[in-house]
Amino acid sequence: xxxxxxxxxxxxxxxxxxxxxxxxxxxxxxxxxxxxxxxxxxxxxxxxxxxxxxxxxxxxxxxxxxxxxxxxxxxxxxxxxxxxxxxxxxxxxxxxxxxxxxxxxxxxxxxxxxxxxxxxxxxxxxxxxxxxxxxxxxxxxxxxxxxxxxxxxxxxxxxxxxxxxxxxxxxxxxxxxxxxxxxxxxxxxxxxxxxxxxxxxxxxxxxxxxxxxxxxxxxxxxxxxxxxxxxxxxxxxxxxxxxxxxxxxxxxxxxxxxxxxxxxxxxxxxxxxxxxxxxxxxxxxxxxxxxxxxxxxxxxxx
Numbered sequence: 001x002x003x004x005x006x007x008x009x010x011x012x013x014x015x016x017x018x019x020x021x022x023x024x025x026x027x028x029x030x031x032x033x034x035x036x037x038x039x040x041x042x043x044x045x046x047x048x049x050x051x052x053x054x055x056x057x058x059x060x061x062x063x064x065x066x067x068x069x070x071x072x073x074x075x076x077x078x079x080x081x082x083x084x085x086x087x088x089x090x091x092x093x094x095x096x097x098x099x100x101x102x103x104x105x106x107x108x109x110x111x112x113x114x115x116x117x118x119x120x121x122x123x124x125x126x127x128x129x130x131x132x133x134x135x136x137x138x139x140x141x142x143x144x145x146x147x148x149x150x151x152x153x154x155x156x157x158x159x160x161x162x163x164x165x166x167x168x169x170x171x172x173x174x175x176x177x178x179x180x181x182x183x184x185x186x187x188x189x190x191x192x193x194x195x196x197x198x199x200x201x202x203x204x205x206x207x208x209x210x211x212x213x214x215x216x217x218x219x220x221x222x223x224x225x226x227x228x229x230x231x232x233x234x235x236x237x238x239x240x241x242x243x244x245x246x247x248x249x250x251x252x253x254x255x256x257x258x259x260x261x262x263x264x265x266x267x268x269x270x271x272x273x274x275x276x277x278x279x280x281x282x283x284x285x286x287x288x289x290x291x292x293x294x295x296x297x298x299x300x301x302x
Contacts (some may be wrong), residue, residue: 012037013052062092245270246288256301
């Protein structure tokens with residue numbers, strides 16, 4: 001008789017709006033469904049700034065299952081739900097809703113998800129058509145589309161628009177924090193912002209020194225990042241700087257080989273300790289070994 005498959009670890013997420021009272025009923029349902037841990041959050045359903053959910057999505061592991069009582073406790077829209085599930089699938093994790101036929105660990109649940117994807121596409125098309133029709137109708141009647149208060153320069157309208165933009169910006173930062181946070185924590189404040197940007201952009205990201213500093217400062221203000229990341233970078237001996245830079249690259253992407261790291265350094269125009277532009281695998285290994293001796297958690301790379 002074949003062994004039964006290992007039971008997947010269930011992780012619950014309960015959310016109430018700011019005008020609701022408590023997550024107790026959701027927590028009870030999630031516990032009854034077998035969730036070992038339940039994360040609770042108070043946030044508007046339309047808000048993109050959900051630090052508890054963002055942290056959960058960063059920390060969830062392969063074969064774990066994110067469980068909610070209803071879909072509206074998790075997602076703002078069908079497109080948002082699909083984006084969250086895509087994020088989970090990229091990590092080998094799953095999603096389940098207790099009140100809806102969605103369980104991405106089963107064929108039936110995946111079929112329901114595909115139906116939702118089709119609905120989302122239709123929803124986007126209808127919204128686009130309605131928007132174009134509304135703009136055309138407004139122009140035909142001599143009205144300009146958009147916010148009249150903003151066109152008139154109303155301070156209150158400008159304040160509300162700015163607040164909305166800031167919320168969207170913060171939500172986007174929290175959602176993608178896992179893509180840049182490990183490197184920032186590894187390298188700052190020992191390295192300059194220019195060095196950090198080089199490492200992140202070598203991984204395919206698109207940062208400028210200014211945009212990265214602004215992003216980290218905002219997340220520090222929201223008490224999501226540690227204030228020490230904004231500290232002034234001290235002067236470091238060139239070889240010491242190279243060591244921590246290479247360690248940061250290795251920690252950020254343990255799948256790289258020594259030759260891959262060397263090629264990345266050459267692409268960044270980083271010179272070797274002897275002033276050359278060609279990095280060998282042995283040169284990279286020497287710097288990583290040196291970093292390990294100093295206590296940096298550098299993965300074993302060949």
